[in-house]
Structures are given as C-alpha cells and as structure tokens.
Amino acid sequence: MTLFGSIGTISLYGILFALLITAILTVTVRNLFHSAIFLAFTLLGVSIVYFFLRAEFIAGVQILLYAGAIMTLVIFAIMLTSRISDPSVSQSNHQRFPVLILIVLLGSFLILAIAKTPWQISTSLKTTNAIELGKALMGEFVFPFELVSIVLLIALVGAVVVARSDR
C-alpha cells in the first residue's frame, strides 16, 4: 500500500534532507529577504511531506494559509521595516555558542528518548478526507472551533488597533 515503492522512499528522504537544508539557511543567512524566501521554500516542502503522509487536506491548507497568507504578511513586514543599509549588518547576537551547546544537549536527550521508546505501530494505517474532517469539526469539535473563530476575531481587531498610526 505504499506510494511508488522504493522511488517514493528515496524521494521522501531527499525531501526531508532538503527541508533541513532550507531551514538551516532560513535561520542563518544575513539578508532578511533571502531568509523569507527560504522560509517560503521550507513551508512548501512541509506541504510535500504532508502529501507523503496521506494528509491531503492539511497539505492544501498549508499551501493556502502558510505559504500564501503568512508569507505575504512576513514579506509586507520586511518591506515596511527595512533600512537601506541592512544587509551587511550581522544578523545574530552574541549568544550563538551557548545556544549551540543547549541545542546539542537537548537534541541528544530527545533522540535518545525517541530511539528507546517501544512504539506500537498499528497495522492498519489510518487516513481521512475532508468530508470526515468537516463532520468532526461540526460534531465532536464544535466548541474549540467556535473558540478559534473568536480568537481570530480578536487577533484581527487587535492587529488593526496596534498597527494603526497615531494621527
């Protein structure tokens, strides 16, 4: 029941490796515009991974919302807050070395914990589609759904009020 067999496995490993490369480039390049472009590539790569994991609706939502709307917001903010002499300034503060030590410690702890846990992989791999998601949103999860709508309304009003000019 796998998708294209071994070609799919090899390409999935390739996509995961490319995603790690673009994410590292996002957090380390000096020019903020380039960093935003690499973030857009990372978000599209995450959507490809969702397609491999048979979550097609989430992949579509990811492309629409993340690579569409959130990247538009980020590019707007970068364009409106950039200084002309920016790209030559160093982009990282002086905490690089302690953070690297913390990352290595945390990473080794998490990877050890993941490798030692006895995961019980179920034999029937589950998938779902948009119809079932819609029924669940209106049925079992209607209360968090309405709460998230209220949170969105508050975020919308709050963002407009905060970004309003003082005149």
Added chain:
Amino acid sequence: MIPLTHMLFFTTALFLIGLYGALTRRNAVGILMSIEIMLNAVNINLIAFSRSLDISAEVAQIFVIFVIVLAAATAAVGLAIVLSIYRNQKTIYTDEIDLLKW
C-alpha cells in the same frame, strides 16, 4: 512509508533548528520566522503520529488545523507589534530596543 522513528528524528531536528533561530536572531521578524519553523515541525510530528499509531486520524488533523490557525493569528499580531515598534523607534533589532532597561 519510512519508519516512525526516522520521521521523529527529522521533526526533532527541524524543531531544534527553529529554536536556534529564535534564540539567536537579532531581527524581530527573523525571530517570528523561526517560531513558524518550530510550529511546522510540531505539525508534522502530529500527522506522523496519527498515521502510524492507533488514534483516529481526524483528531490529529483537526489539532493541526487549529495550530495553523493560531500560528496565523500569532504572526498577524506579532508583525503588527513589530510595525508599531519600527514606527516609534526606527529599528527592529531586539538589542537596540532597550528603553525599559534599568
């Protein structure tokens, strides 16, 4: 498709890359972009678990939808705050915004 542990190693690495960016970037928009990377790593983790373990697939995917929606709200309000700071202080570098320091 690939073993669950390999997927979890990948999401751990992605999360730690986002964490490195959030702790190291001077630019406020750069910090927000690293937080988006962290949230995406968590989303892939949820979908990978829902595919391999014995929980229903709708729970994880609806969780992911809520995380994506809340990340969008976070980005909107955070970028509005960055714009407002830029308008007042003419800078968005986090080490140059120190009016409240003693």
